[in-house]
Amino acid sequence: MADDKHEKGMALRTQLWxxxxxxxxxEFLSGFDPDFGKFLNDELFGGxxxxxxxxxxxxxxxxxxxxxxxxRAAELKVHIRGALNLGITQAEIKEIIIHLSQYSGxxxxxxxxxxxxxxxxxxx
Amino acid sequence: MADDKHEKGMALRTQLWxxxxxxxxxEFLSGFDPDFGKFLNDELFGGxxxxxxxxxxxxxxxxxxxxxxxxRAAELKVHIRGALNLGITQAEIKEIIIHLSQYSGxxxxxxxxxxxxxxxxxxx
Amino acid sequence: MADDKHEKGMALRTQLWxxxxxxxxxEFLSGFDPDFGKFLNDELFGGxxxxxxxxxxxxxxxxxxxxxxxxRAAELKVHIRGALNLGITQAEIKEIIIHLSQYSGxxxxxxxxxxxxxxxxxxx
Amino acid sequence: MADDKHEKGMALRTQLWxxxxxxxxxEFLSGFDPDFGKFLNDELFGGxxxxxxxxxxxxxxxxxxxxxxxxRAAELKVHIRGALNLGITQAEIKEIIIHLSQYSGxxxxxxxxxxxxxxxxxxx
Amino acid sequence: MADDKHEKGMALRTQLWxxxxxxxxxEFLSGFDPDFGKFLNDELFGGxxxxxxxxxxxxxxxxxxxxxxxxRAAELKVHIRGALNLGITQAEIKEIIIHLSQYSGxxxxxxxxxxxxxxxxxxx
Amino acid sequence: MADDKHEKGMALRTQLWxxxxxxxxxEFLSGFDPDFGKFLNDELFGGxxxxxxxxxxxxxxxxxxxxxxxxRAAELKVHIRGALNLGITQAEIKEIIIHLSQYSGxxxxxxxxxxxxxxxxxxx
Numbered sequence: 001m002a003d004d005k006h007e008k009g010m011a012l013r014t015q016l017w018x019x020x021x022x023x024x025x026x027e028f029l030s031g032f033d034p035d036f037g038k039f040l041n042d043e044l045f046g047g048x049x050x051x052x053x054x055x056x057x058x059x060x061x062x063x064x065x066x067x068x069x070x071x072r073a074a075e076l077k078v079h080i081r082g083a084l085n086l087g088i089t090q091a092e093i094k095e096i097i098i099h100l101s102q103y104s105g106x107x108x109x110x111x112x113x114x115x116x117x118x119x120x121x122x123x124x
Numbered sequence: 125m126a127d128d129k130h131e132k133g134m135a136l137r138t139q140l141w142x143x144x145x146x147x148x149x150x151e152f153l154s155g156f157d158p159d160f161g162k163f164l165n166d167e168l169f170g171g172x173x174x175x176x177x178x179x180x181x182x183x184x185x186x187x188x189x190x191x192x193x194x195x196r197a198a199e200l201k202v203h204i205r206g207a208l209n210l211g212i213t214q215a216e217i218k219e220i221i222i223h224l225s226q227y228s229g230x231x232x233x234x235x236x237x238x239x240x241x242x243x244x245x246x247x248x
Numbered sequence: 249m250a251d252d253k254h255e256k257g258m259a260l261r262t263q264l265w266x267x268x269x270x271x272x273x274x275e276f277l278s279g280f281d282p283d284f285g286k287f288l289n290d291e292l293f294g295g296x297x298x299x300x301x302x303x304x305x306x307x308x309x310x311x312x313x314x315x316x317x318x319x320r321a322a323e324l325k326v327h328i329r330g331a332l333n334l335g336i337t338q339a340e341i342k343e344i345i346i347h348l349s350q351y352s353g354x355x356x357x358x359x360x361x362x363x364x365x366x367x368x369x370x371x372x
Numbered sequence: 373m374a375d376d377k378h379e380k381g382m383a384l385r386t387q388l389w390x391x392x393x394x395x396x397x398x399e400f401l402s403g404f405d406p407d408f409g410k411f412l413n414d415e416l417f418g419g420x421x422x423x424x425x426x427x428x429x430x431x432x433x434x435x436x437x438x439x440x441x442x443x444r445a446a447e448l449k450v451h452i453r454g455a456l457n458l459g460i461t462q463a464e465i466k467e468i469i470i471h472l473s474q475y476s477g478x479x480x481x482x483x484x485x486x487x488x489x490x491x492x493x494x495x496x
Numbered sequence: 497m498a499d500d501k502h503e504k505g506m507a508l509r510t511q512l513w514x515x516x517x518x519x520x521x522x523e524f525l526s527g528f529d530p531d532f533g534k535f536l537n538d539e540l541f542g543g544x545x546x547x548x549x550x551x552x553x554x555x556x557x558x559x560x561x562x563x564x565x566x567x568r569a570a571e572l573k574v575h576i577r578g579a580l581n582l583g584i585t586q587a588e589i590k591e592i593i594i595h596l597s598q599y600s601g602x603x604x605x606x607x608x609x610x611x612x613x614x615x616x617x618x619x620x
Numbered sequence: 621m622a623d624d625k626h627e628k629g630m631a632l633r634t635q636l637w638x639x640x641x642x643x644x645x646x647e648f649l650s651g652f653d654p655d656f657g658k659f660l661n662d663e664l665f666g667g668x669x670x671x672x673x674x675x676x677x678x679x680x681x682x683x684x685x686x687x688x689x690x691x692r693a694a695e696l697k698v699h700i701r702g703a704l705n706l707g708i709t710q711a712e713i714k715e716i717i718i719h720l721s722q723y724s725g726x727x728x729x730x731x732x733x734x735x736x737x738x739x740x741x742x743x744x
Contacts, residue, residue: 032733035547036718043539044226044726051531054219058185062220065186066193066227067727069353071444072691074734075727095178096186098408102168103190105317105353106416107439107447113404114446156361159423160346167415168354175407191355193725195568196319198362199355222532229689229725230540231563231571237528238570280609283671284594291663292474292602299655302467309430310437310468314475315603317438320567322610323603343426344434350416351438441601443692470656477565477601478664479687479695485652486694540722550715554681558716561682562689562723591674592682598664599686 006038009046015056016082060086064096068112069104076112080119090120130162133170139180140206184210188220192236193228200236204243214244254286257294263304264330308334312344316360317352324360328367338368378410381418387428388454432458436468440484441476448484452491462492502534505542511552512578556582560592564608565600572608576615586616626658629666635676636702680706684716688732689724696732700739710740 013022030037049059060083067076083093093116101109137146154161173183184207191200204217217240225233261270278285297307308331315324331341341364349357385394402409421431432455439448452465465488473481509518526533545555556579563572579589589612597605633642650657669679680703687696703713713736721729 029733032737033714033718036721039539039543040726043535047535048223048226051219051222053215054223058182058216059219059223061182061186062189062223063227065189066224066725069190069193070228070691070725070727071442072727072731075730091177092182094405095175095183098175098405099172099178099183099186100190101408102172102349103187103353103355104194105351105356105438105442106412107351107442107444108353110447111444113401117404153361156365157342157346160349163415163419164354167411171411190353194319194353194355195566196355196359199358218529222529225532225722227725227727229562229566229723229728230536231566231568231723232725234571235568237525241528277609280613281590281594284597287663287667288602291659295659296471296474299467299470301463302471306430306433306464307467307471310433310471311475313434313437314441314472314601317441318476318567318601318603320603320607323606339425340430343423343431346423347420347426347431347434348438350420351435352442443690466653470653473598473656475601475603477599477604477686477690478660479599479690479692480601482695483692485649489652544719544722547715547718549711550719554678554712555715555719557678558681558685558719559723561685562720565686565689566724587673588678591671591679594671595668595674595679595682596686598668599683600690 005042005046005050007046008050009041009044012045012049012056013041016060016085017078018085021081057083057086057088060088061092061096064093065100068097068100068108071104071108071111073111073115076115077119080116084119090116129166129170129174131170132174133165133168136169136173136180137165140184140209141202142209145205181207181210181212184212185216185220188217189224192221192224192232195228195232195235197235197239200239201243204240208243214240253290253294253298255294256298257289257292260293260297260304261289264308264333265326266333269329305331305334305336308336309340309344312341313348316345316348316356319352319356319359321359321363324363325367328364332367338364377414377418377422379418380422381413381416384417384421384428385413388432388457389450390457393453429455429458429460432460433464433468436465437472440469440472440480443476443480443483445483445487448487449491452488456491462488501538501542501546503542504546505537505540508541508545508552509537512556512581513574514581517577553579553582553584556584557588557592560589561596564593564596564604567600567604567607569607569611572611573615576612580615586612625662625666625670627666628670629661629664632665632669632676633661636680636705637698638705641701677703677706677708680708681712681716684713685720688717688720688728691724691728691731693731693735696735697739700736704739710736 010022013025017025026037026041029040060079063079064076064083067079080093084090097109097112097116100112134146137149140146141149150161150165153164184203187203188200188207191203207217208214221233221236221240224236258270261273264270265273274285274289277288308327311327312324312331315327328341332338345357345360345364348360382394385397389397398409398413401412432451435451436448436455439451455465456462469481469484469488472484506518509521512518513521522533522537525536556575559575560572560579563575576589580586593605593608593612596608630642633645637645646657646661649660680699683699684696684703687699700713704710717729717732717736720732
């Protein structure tokens with residue numbers, strides 16, 4: 001069952017960030033501490049994110065909502081990328097940011113607009 | 125169009141909290157300041173919540189996510205009630221709380237569990 | 249000069265909360281830790297609050313703004329009382345709460361409305 | 373009346389950031405979402421900021437207080453610029469930062485000092 | 497190994513809150529969601545809290561520090577009780593609260609003083 | 621006694637950041653406002669940090685915990701450096717970050733990992 005969680009975690013992170021992104025995340029976290037890297041892969045992604053009670057897109061949306069509300073720009077960037085990979089549209093992410101402006105304040109929305117613009121800017 | 129927003133706001137709040145709840149909210153806010161009450165009804169509920177780009181249930185979910193993450197228990201209570209009225213299930217709200225434990229910390233989840241339990245406790 | 253700060257701190261807290269309120273605050277804090285009580289009286293109130301560069305009312309307003317934004321209801325209650333004693337009007341405090349709704353989110357404003365209502369409710 | 377709010381919003385933002393700054397803000401927000409840009413101009417600046425109950429300088433001060441307390445550096449920078457344009461002095465902004473150190477913690481003050489220094493550094 | 501984590505988690509929570517407290521916590525969390533209850537026991541207490549790299553008392557202290565800084569009163573109460581059971585003295589907890597006043601603001605310290613006083617008040 | 625606090629503050633900051641670091645901090649803060657610089661040296665470092673009730677290492681740990689939990693990256697960097705100078709090991713700081721992931725959320729831990737990596741990266 002532990003192995004199962006590991007597989008599920010890897011699969012889920014690949015869905016969110018592609019094979020290369022999932023691997024890069026792995027290396028970053030395991031380079032810091034292998035057990036914590038394993039905890040995040042197996043328990044957070046293989047466990048909590050993989051629970052059946054809520055569709056993946058809804059999980060991605062509430063994750064972005066929390067990150068916007070708390071003003072965590074770096075992690076928000078990562079999760080906007082993940083959301084787009086899941087098929088959440090740019091228009092939907094905009095709605096989340098605008099909606100949140102009233103729940104965590106306009107400054108958190110403006111910060112999120114900056115992050116959103118960085119992620120969605122056309123590559124040069 | 126301003127009138128339109130007013131109607132939309134009233135309709136939306138009735139969907140969330142029933143006729144009695146919407147009226148009580150109105151009285152509370154307008155008792156404090158009529159213009160602010162009008163702003164919240166017309167602009168927040170009739171405007172932002174009524175934008176077509178995101179389904180109502182998704183808006184309710186990201187609202188709960190922000191309130192859990194920020195530890196705003198009193199408003200969370202109000203929005204859990206609203207969510208249940210929209211047809212979001214207790215099981216789905218549980219998933220949101222559990223998911224958020226990893227994004228804003230276990231203590232925010234435990235606080236949300238207390239709030240959730242108060243709302244869903246069988247009436248005596 | 250240290251004594252001077254002590255006197256200034258006592259005087260300032262008396263202005264904010266009356267003689268009885270200042271004494272009660274003293275007892276609460278010194279009952280916890282006399283040196284911390286002294287630090288707050290001498291350095292926070294006798295020092296920082298007593299710096300000449302900003303009028304007392306402005307200091308009271310920015311204190312309330314921070315407490316609303318951070319959702320610190322118990323301390324906000326204390327400082328709304330202090331603000332009223334300085335001659336800041338109920339109408340001005342309402343403006344602060346409404347203004348802040350856009351900077352820290354509507355839920356922080358709604359919480360502040362509850363606190364404001366408790367302080368300003370007619371004594372029975 | 374809606375047009376009135378639009379004019380008021382434009383006028384107020386011009387007071388805060390000059391014609392060029394107000395226009396740049398407009399473009400940034402409307403580039404993200406025209407309706408949200410309109411909401412912020414008309415309702416936040418033309419509505420809430422333009423309410424008569426609190427002088428503009430007091431609104432600017434409580435806005436900076438909230439942004440310092442919440443650690444929103446990018447928006448604080450924008451509002452320190454606005455404050456200076458309203459005639460709030462550098463010395464007064466320093467007092468706000470120092471005062472807040474006791475209400476949201478010394479680290480929020482130190483971050484605000486960095487932001488303040490960037491805004492007020494002599495142009496090379 | 498999974499069973500090992502379960503045992504470790506139960507043992508650690510018993511150290512913190514006694515047999516009765518650990519059981520009550522279990523029932524509260526498992527009543528909400530058995531898998532989340534298991535996650536917290538096995539992964540949070542049996543996993544992270546049980547890592548050898550930091551003494552238990554240090555873990556308790558940084559937990560209280562985070563809860564004070566974030567203003568999570570209900571969870572702080574639970575962890576002050578746990579700290580006292582580990583042999584952390586009341587005087588040490590006072591130092592943590594006073595120290596934190598400068599890092600998350602005096603209001604978070606005053607809130608923590610209230611919580612501390614409730615926990616340590618002589619039973620009537 | 622005031623002089624005593626000044627000496628203690630200087631000594632403590634020298635322990636944390638070396639002679640050069642303490643001086644640089646002094647210049648930065650006194651350049652902003654000499655009295656606030658004096659307050660921080662004398663009252664925060666010479667006063668609160670120098671209270672005998674808690675060992676220096678424990679104070680450093682709870683300071684880092686608060687800064688991680690509140691997401692104050694710039695100040696966290698400064699205090700990770702201070703912690704290493706006190707003899708707290710890199711392994712212990714890692715434990716604090718991992719532990720905190722459950723109390724203020726995984727994103728605060730990931731941000732802290734980035735800060736930690738910057739401080740501990742081999743100088744080129």
